[in-house]
Amino acid sequence: MTVRTPPSAPTGLGGAAPTPDPPTTRSWRRFVPWQGSATRTDMALMGAILGVVAMGLVLRPLKPFLLASHPVTLEFLTGDLTAIGAAAAFARIGEAPLWLVVLAGTAGMVKLDWLTWWTGRQWGAGIVRMLTTSTRAQRFAGRATQLHPNVLRAAVVLAVLPGIPSAVIYAMAGWARMRLATFFLLDIAGALLMTGLVAGLGYGSGQRAVEVVLLVDRFASVVSLTLIAAAVVIPWARRWLRRAFVRRTEQSQVRTPQ
Template sequence: MDDTEIRPARDRGAANWRRYVPWQGRATRVDKALLGAILGVVAIGLVLRPLKPFLLASHPVVLAFVTGDLTAIGAAAAFARIGEGPLWLVVLAGAVGMMKFDWLTWWAGRQWGAGIIRMFTTSERAQRFALRARDLNPWIVRGAVVVAMLPGVPTAVVYAMAGWARMRLSLFLLLDLVSTVLMTGLIAGLGYRLGQDAVDVVLLVDRYASVVSLTLLGLTAAVPLVKRWWRKRSGGEGRS
């Protein structure tokens, strides 16, 4: 096989690979470091997922700080209602836990623009909105950051859009803090109001933590296998 045959195959391989990375051209050290940091955060989340049921009853404030998990924030507030720690610490731990890695997403938007947005979402509507980030009124982008924590809002896309629109990091962190404090306060308020009832549910989860964790691990391993089996079956039926 001569070079003229090898080169097109190599070019096709490079083109296919570029579809899965957010940068254009050759990756720089910054590109690699930033992508590595984002993947590291994702890996930490996957490792902590099966441990959440064990920490929910014993260390809910720590869990809220480490993961920013809404369930942990609500559980910690419920424990605060029965005298297990101050409520302000729950709100602080939850807010920090929710926003501590958001600057990475902002930086990714500033570094890669549309490339990282295409990786974050397949929604054409979200992509079109994000692609207009530089032309939007700055107040619209700021408002989007404040409401980014609401259910249904593509949070990562909004943060990347803010970076792409060249929002200052200091302003982004301030708006992000407002957003996370509002959401944390809402969840903590609900947990504090429920009090002992919520604590009883948490303790029930703690009692069956091993079963819950093993179930989560089993589902994490089984879902990709089921999807692969279904694709093979669908492909076989299509050929037949």
Template structure:
């Protein structure tokens, strides 16, 4: 795995003028491109949540390409089993859905280094966030290989994808290497979930179609639930800052 040395990356952890920005001084065109790209990715991901119930029972292949969601991959595999979608297309769409935005966070780590990792880890550098940073920001050969493995295993619970991708950029992993490792992981996970749906077949199709039949209420519940969770988290953080 080709990497840069710590000295080569000195400029990538610039002192910050504002705690909520990952760069110091005047932003370059690359800074602005990457920063707005990250926010567009987050906005896109949020906007996709209400659409999932509408598409999972009608066009799960399109849904997995748009979201990279495991549930969509499983449904697509089931649709392929009953002859309503090509299996190869279901696998290809899942791989694309998982990989399409990963490079944005790799670029963020490349540009801003540990500053970006701290933003992604969360505002309170204690507990779980502190352990994540301790694991991902120590520049040793073992840590670089660990980050490479984490890129492959990004869908494992407790492995935060954006943080891992930014870490890969920060330690100097080349873009072709990063994309290759990301492709291995995406293909493995897509094959697993698509194969699961293919094995289940018609029952999974019926479940997906039932979800779509109730899409209006499910979408409303997702929107309301997301707003409630965000409000509760904001109040919790404000209370912690006051205490």
């Protein structure tokens, strides 16, 4: 009688059976945009993203000080619409040329958008999952490669409008393999239109807007300390409330008769 041997398990290199990823590895993969092992490009992009986030956190408490003393510098560093309007108001009273306000505001809005475009080109759906938790936005981004090129180009131009998730749009452009030169031109066009609009409003307000900015500067220390305190206290309060809720739930379960 012939005895059949059971089929052997798939083997990897060297004849050894492949080792599955440990549960801990599979769990943290949900929080990274790449598939498989990270490459040098993946790590460089992730480091750049974290650097941009860190820069934003550092600049946040400094905004009230820079808004009144160096509004043009602030708009270049942050691309913030409030800084653009304030700089234009100072231009109205002769503190800075208006063309420099528009140029600095436009550059400030677009200077790091190429990075988001690159993440979309590198990671596709992975970066979209990191940027938004909206399933509708993820489904729409998933159809990026199927959209008509003119629709995607218009979306890049209009991404500067308030309420539009611009980072998702820029990542979609990279995912759809839009050329970087095309993306730059469209991004600059949208930023220039928005900067021109906000600068025009600030320039028209003139002295009244400057007085408001100087009032903010007078209380800049209070505003900055409040922002720093909020950044520290709010996460701590959330953790404390969560732990208190867990303890209360456990105590109620112990007291409940079985």
